[in-house]
Amino acid sequence: MSTFDTIPQTKQEMLVEILLRLADDRLILGHRLSEWAGHGPELEEDLALANVALDMIGHASALYEYAARLENKPDEDHYAYFRDDIDFKNIALVELPKGDFAFTIAREFLFSSFSYFLYKELIETVEDEQFNGMLQKHFKEIKYHLRHSREWVLRHGDGTEESNRRIQDAFDELWMYTGEMFEMDEMSRIAAQNNLYVDVSNWKQEWKELINSTLEEATLTVPDYNQYMFSGARHGRHTEHLGFLLAQMQFLRRSYPDAEWK
Amino acid sequence: MDTQKQLDDFQKRIDNGETIEPKDWMPERYRKQLIRMMSQHAHSEIVGMLPEGNWITRAPSLKRKMVLLAKVQDEAGHGLYLYSGTETLGVRRKELIEDYIYGNAKYSSIFNYPTLSYADICVIGWLVDGAAIVNQTMLAKSSYGPYARANLRICKEESFHKKQGYEMLAKMASGTAEQKRMAQDAVNRWWWATLMMFGPHDSDSPNSAELIKWGVKTKTNDELRQHFVDRSVMEAEAIGITLPDPDLTYNEETGHWEFGDIPWDEFWSVVKGDGPMNRERIKSRRKAYEEGEWVRKAAAEYARKKKLVKAS
Amino acid sequence: MSDTSTQSTEWPLWEVFYQPSDGKPFEHAGSVHAPDSEMALQNARDTYARRNEGIAIWVVPSDQITASSPEDRGPFFDPANDKAYRHPQFYTVPRAVKKRK
Numbered sequence: 001m002s003t004f005d006t007i008p009q010t011k012q013e014m015l016v017e018i019l020l021r022l023a024d025d026r027l028i029l030g031h032r033l034s035e036w037a038g039h040g041p042e043l044e045e046d047l048a049l050a051n052v053a054l055d056m057i058g059h060a061s062a063l064y065e066y067a068a069r070l071e072n073k074p075d076e077d078h079y080a081y082f083r084d085d086i087d088f089k090n091i092a093l094v095e096l097p098k099g100d101f102a103f104t105i106a107r108e109f110l111f112s113s114f115s116y117f118l119y120k121e122l123i124e125t126v127e128d129e130q131f132n133g134m135l136q137k138h139f140k141e142i143k144y145h146l147r148h149s150r151e152w153v154l155r156h157g158d159g160t161e162e163s164n165r166r167i168q169d170a171f172d173e174l175w176m177y178t179g180e181m182f183e184m185d186e187m188s189r190i191a192a193q194n195n196l197y198v199d200v201s202n203w204k205q206e207w208k209e210l211i212n213s214t215l216e217e218a219t220l221t222v223p224d225y226n227q228y229m230f231s232g233a234r235h236g237r238h239t240e241h242l243g244f245l246l247a248q249m250q251f252l253r254r255s256y257p258d259a260e261w262k
Numbered sequence: 263m264d265t266q267k268q269l270d271d272f273q274k275r276i277d278n279g280e281t282i283e284p285k286d287w288m289p290e291r292y293r294k295q296l297i298r299m300m301s302q303h304a305h306s307e308i309v310g311m312l313p314e315g316n317w318i319t320r321a322p323s324l325k326r327k328m329v330l331l332a333k334v335q336d337e338a339g340h341g342l343y344l345y346s347g348t349e350t351l352g353v354r355r356k357e358l359i360e361d362y363i364y365g366n367a368k369y370s371s372i373f374n375y376p377t378l379s380y381a382d383i384c385v386i387g388w389l390v391d392g393a394a395i396v397n398q399t400m401l402a403k404s405s406y407g408p409y410a411r412a413n414l415r416i417c418k419e420e421s422f423h424k425k426q427g428y429e430m431l432a433k434m435a436s437g438t439a440e441q442k443r444m445a446q447d448a449v450n451r452w453w454w455a456t457l458m459m460f461g462p463h464d465s466d467s468p469n470s471a472e473l474i475k476w477g478v479k480t481k482t483n484d485e486l487r488q489h490f491v492d493r494s495v496m497e498a499e500a501i502g503i504t505l506p507d508p509d510l511t512y513n514e515e516t517g518h519w520e521f522g523d524i525p526w527d528e529f530w531s532v533v534k535g536d537g538p539m540n541r542e543r544i545k546s547r548r549k550a551y552e553e554g555e556w557v558r559k560a561a562a563e564y565a566r567k568k569k570l571v572k573a574s
Numbered sequence: 575m576s577d578t579s580t581q582s583t584e585w586p587l588w589e590v591f592y593q594p595s596d597g598k599p600f601e602h603a604g605s606v607h608a609p610d611s612e613m614a615l616q617n618a619r620d621t622y623a624r625r626n627e628g629i630a631i632w633v634v635p636s637d638q639i640t641a642s643s644p645e646d647r648g649p650f651f652d653p654a655n656d657k658a659y660r661h662p663q664f665y666t667v668p669r670a671v672k673k674r675k
Contacts, residue, residue, distance in 0.1 A: 041557035045554075048620045248320055261322035261323045559583045
């Protein structure tokens with residue numbers, strides 16, 4: 001719990017909180033992926049990474065836009081450009097620096113496999129029509145992200161010695177940031193009771209099986225699930241990296257807040 | 263050696279407006295010129311991702327961030343279409359790429375200038391992509407089929423590039439004092455470099471006549487440039503932007519806008535490698551290519567292993 | 575071209591065909607480089623279907639395509655011209671049938 005956290009009281013406040021958690025994850029990871037534009041390992045892959053980045057920023061934008069309507073805020077940009085790092089609710093996994101291609105792929109795989117199960121379950125659960133419509137639309141693209149990253153995990157693991165080493169290092173490094181995906185804080189529990197979120201422990205086992213089978217097929221070692229896990233980013237306790245990301249993302253908009261930029 | 267009869271027959275096909283396809287007979291020099299021109303065009307698209315990519319993480323709204331990312335992605339696509347087209351002439355993409363990152367193959371000099379403010383992104387859309395469209399619309403009718411088809415596809419996608427830039431520049435030009443200043447400053451920096459995109463004057467362009475004779479191009483550098491200037495003057499006026507050329511005057515007789523002297527010394531010096539960003543651009547592309555090697559190798563190795571398993 | 579081509583890896587070339595919409599024949603879109611067929615499909619999608627062009631994609635290794643040669647232009651395709659019975663215009667349709675249209 002951070003200093004300024006309050007537990008939402010109304011159903012609408014809960015919905016906004018969930019929308020922002022989902023959106024922040026996607027905006028920040030989309031931003032990190034967009035850093036590849038023009039620097040991909042091959043032309044075709046430059047296009048692929050940009051597609052994934054565009055999907056994620058697009059998902060974030062749609063979710064923010066809905067939150068803005070519910071909260072009577074001016075627009076989706078309010079959340080992206082005018083909040084500080086302690087307000088951002090994304091997990092730390094997505095804010096870590098871009099890394100090499102192996103790191104990028106390992107992170108995309110961990111995140112999109114998590115998103116895949118989360119969205120699948122949310123679509124079954126969420127009663128709010130608008131929210132559910134969005135989830136269904138985005139789910140199609142998430143399936144593609146999962147396919148893209150899973151195929152690349154296999155090619156890294158079972159490719160060359162170097163690619164195997166690089167992606168093993170990436171999984172080892174990222175592992176302590178996977179815990180936050182499955183945290184059920186008080187807010188998540190209440191939201192789940194109101195059919196706005198789901199109990200993630202329901203399918204954690206399925207997620208593990210997908211991870212284990214993929215890593216095994218890729219001849220990689222699955223890191224220890226019971227190691228130390230980073231925690232707190234959903235409540236504004238981020239890594240040191242988010243501040244720099246936001247400084248870059250927000251500087252122009254904040255320097256001239258009265259100007260038209262859309 | 264190409265015989266005179268072959269050359270005459272080839273010229274006849276061009277004059278009849280026929281399209282030349284990869285397996286058709288063609289003069290060796292036609293093939294060489296096309297490889298040079300198409301690969302330069304492809305390199306330009308790829309290097310062009312860098313100055314614009316520079317602003318993706320700082321774009322001032324989510325809408326503009328997505329627009330810019332989609333545009334930079336399109337450029338990768340356009341480079342890819344053009345490399346594909348060039349590969350039909352019997353060269354490998356790898357050779358072409360290594361020719362510009364390690365050798366001295368050229369790309370459009372316009373991308374050797376820095377993008378200093380967000381307004382540069384708008385001006386690149388309006389002027390640089392605008393100039394590219396003028397050129398590519400002509401090239402969509404090129405005599406070489408794969409080149410014409412690649413350009414046709416590019417033109418279809420590129421019109422949004424120009425529109426988004428012009429739209430946002432118009433907003434900045436009628437926005438706050440700071441926005442106006444950024445917009446005008448960006449136009450001042452990019453205008454002359456854009457005019458140079460059409461290449462040297464016809465009198466100094468040794469390749470032009472031959473390319474026109476072969477139907478690779480259908481208009482001269484100066485014709486295209488004039489068309490572009492006429493249009494840009496109107497567009498600048500419409501949004502309250504001043505083009506940085508005191509000599510711009512309308513000629514009633516010709517119906518064209520006459521413009522001042524283009525700084526050709528600067529042009530040739532940037533072409534030869536001495537521009538503000540030449541070295542950095544090449545360094546960035548070289549880094550991406552070299553750091554991509556282990557990735558390409560890994561996937562190739564994986565494919566090889568799978569094939570072996572399948573075969574056994 | 576450069577004589578000093580490095581030892582760097584290049585993935586093979588694939589030709590991409592896409593079906594513009596339901597019921598339409600496939601069209602050639604262009605080509606992509608990819609290490610294998612799965613990646614070729616993904617790359618084709620990301621390159622040639624960014625704007626919803628197409629509902630289905632085929633990828634074929636470029637070196638697996640056999641094409642007619644330009645010298646075939648005449649003999650290969652002309653024969654149909656003097657076989658009028660292959661073209662629908664060769665046949666007359668009774669008036670009554672025409673009227674019904």
